[in-house]
Amino acid sequence: MAVPPSVELLSFRRTFTRLILLVVLPSAGLLAFGIVGIVNERAAVEKRIEVLWTGRLATAQNELADAFADAQVRSTSPTLVLQRGSLQLTDVGFTVSAGEVVCEDPRITAALKPLDVELMSLPERPVIFSITSPQGTFLVAALRRGQKVIGAQVSAKAVQTLLQNIGDHLTPPGEEGTFMLVPVKRSSPAEGMVARLAEAREAALGDRELAGLLMPLPLQDFRLVVVTTGADPVAAASTRNRWIYSVLLGLFYITLALGVIFTGRTLYREARLSRLKTDFVSLVSHELRTPLTSIRMFIEMLALGRVKDPVEMQTVLDLLSKETARLSGMIESVLDWSRIESGKKQYRRERLPTTDLVDAAVNAFKAQRIDAPFDLQLTLAPNLGEIEVDRDALSGALLNLLQNAWKYSREGDKRIELRGIVDDDFVVLEVEDHGVGIPRREQKRIFDRFYRVDSLLTRDTEGSGLGLSIAQRIVQAHDGWISVDSVPGRGSTFRIHLPLVQ
Numbered sequence: 001m002a003v004p005p006s007v008e009l010l011s012f013r014r015t016f017t018r019l020i021l022l023v024v025l026p027s028a029g030l031l032a033f034g035i036v037g038i039v040n041e042r043a044a045v046e047k048r049i050e051v052l053w054t055g056r057l058a059t060a061q062n063e064l065a066d067a068f069a070d071a072q073v074r075s076t077s078p079t080l081v082l083q084r085g086s087l088q089l090t091d092v093g094f095t096v097s098a099g100e101v102v103c104e105d106p107r108i109t110a111a112l113k114p115l116d117v118e119l120m121s122l123p124e125r126p127v128i129f130s131i132t133s134p135q136g137t138f139l140v141a142a143l144r145r146g147q148k149v150i151g152a153q154v155s156a157k158a159v160q161t162l163l164q165n166i167g168d169h170l171t172p173p174g175e176e177g178t179f180m181l182v183p184v185k186r187s188s189p190a191e192g193m194v195a196r197l198a199e200a201r202e203a204a205l206g207d208r209e210l211a212g213l214l215m216p217l218p219l220q221d222f223r224l225v226v227v228t229t230g231a232d233p234v235a236a237a238s239t240r241n242r243w244i245y246s247v248l249l250g251l252f253y254i255t256l257a258l259g260v261i262f263t264g265r266t267l268y269r270e271a272r273l274s275r276l277k278t279d280f281v282s283l284v285s286h287e288l289r290t291p292l293t294s295i296r297m298f299i300e301m302l303a304l305g306r307v308k309d310p311v312e313m314q315t316v317l318d319l320l321s322k323e324t325a326r327l328s329g330m331i332e333s334v335l336d337w338s339r340i341e342s343g344k345k346q347y348r349r350e351r352l353p354t355t356d357l358v359d360a361a362v363n364a365f366k367a368q369r370i371d372a373p374f375d376l377q378l379t380l381a382p383n384l385g386e387i388e389v390d391r392d393a394l395s396g397a398l399l400n401l402l403q404n405a406w407k408y409s410r411e412g413d414k415r416i417e418l419r420g421i422v423d424d425d426f427v428v429l430e431v432e433d434h435g436v437g438i439p440r441r442e443q444k445r446i447f448d449r450f451y452r453v454d455s456l457l458t459r460d461t462e463g464s465g466l467g468l469s470i471a472q473r474i475v476q477a478h479d480g481w482i483s484v485d486s487v488p489g490r491g492s493t494f495r496i497h498l499p500l501v502q
Contacts (some may be wrong), residue, residue: 090141106135111133127142129219347390364399369406429498436491
């Protein structure tokens with residue numbers, strides 16, 4: 001038949017389930033938000049960089065327009081030659097007269113042919129403007145001389161030199177970017193998907209464009225752009241930020257997982273401790289009821305005069321004294337545990353030979369087991385030295401080990417060995433029995449408060465699960481420690497290590 005779960009376990013499960021829900025649901029939303037942020041980080045970085053460079057492009061656009069306006073006419077024969085400082089701006093020249101275009105470059109000739117009428121309205125000062133045609137997009141400079149237009153193509157190399165000079169003082173140190181004047185791409189409906197694929201391939205293989213501005217009239221067929229000349233800043237910033245976000249998310253979830261695990265363990269321990277305390281109260285109540293019942297029965301026998309024989313009277317009084325001592329010992333154990341847990345336990349240390357401590361524990365043990373069979377073998381090294389301890393507290397801890405050795409030994413084999421040896425600066429008191437032993441998985445838990453090894457023998461043996469816990473706390477308070485070696489079915493050896501007085 002299945003055993004129903006305890007109230008404490010059910011409460012732990014409910015509390016832990018609420019904890020998981022309260023943690024997992026918000027963290028799932030945060031994770032989704034973080035993933036979206038990581039995915040959109042590149043777009044965000046691109047936008048930030050574009051805004052930054054757009055302001056610089058606007059300044060560069062104005063400076064380029066001023067540079068064109070400052071251009072001086074060096075010659076108009078046979079074609080127009082413009083120069084700004086020592087930089088010549090034009091190269092391939094052309095003339096337009098009576099609807100006829102004369103130029104060495106047939107592409108420029110074809111581009112200017114439809115514009116012969118508009119060109120006659122040009123002023124008599126040089127004007128730099130853009131033209132576009134199926135043959136391409138060109139930047140030209142021209143002026144009118146009567147019924148004749150004299151002009152030339154603006155050199156792309158000269159324009160790039162101007163932009164390089166402008167970019168040198170607009171680009172901060174540590175940032176890499178080059179200003180360029182590029183034609184506006186206008187795809188015709190006939191080009192469709194092929195044109196878009198070609199543009200995508202060109203963008204993937206060419207330099208990355210960080211930002212761009214459409215040039216104002218009369219340069220409307222060109223865009224002023226800035227392209228990377230080194231490592232892609234968008235990719236670098238995006239990758240860095242993604243790593244930072246990923247690491248932060250990872251650390252957050254690792255911390256969250258550790259917190260949930262720690263909280264779950266704490267809740268489980270508290271639920272288990274609550275159950276142990278409940279069991280302890282039941283156990284102590286039961287253990288107290290037994291001597292109290294015996295004491296009440298003996299008192300009633302004496303009060304009613306049922307015991308008249310002096311020998312029987314003495315037997316009853318001895319039993320009454322024994323039960324009273326047993327009750328007092330149980331109460332004192334609980335009080336000791338309470339004082340130790342609250343930190344109110346006071347120790348009266350005194351310097352004494354180790355043998356005095358052993359004698360006190362052995363005498364107390366023999367007095368408690370005067371009518372019980374046991375075989376105690378005492379083996380002490382010749383010189384155990386002196387220790388500075390609370391005699392009553394430490395002898396009580398050693399007595400507890402002796403009592404456990406007797407209680408958990410099999411009937412008919414109550415052999416107990418108490419040994420004392422010196423190990424460097426410590427004295428080691430060993431208590432060995434030949435009882436049921438302790439499984440390895442239980443050996444670290446036997447010093448926990450209220451914990452008892454679950455076996456057929458321990459179920460029938462009285463105890464509160466506090467003795468070893470109290471003994472360990474007492475020994476630790478004297479700068480020592482307790483260790484245990486045990487093999488199930490062969491017995492156990494408990495060792496108390498105490499520092500010697502130098």
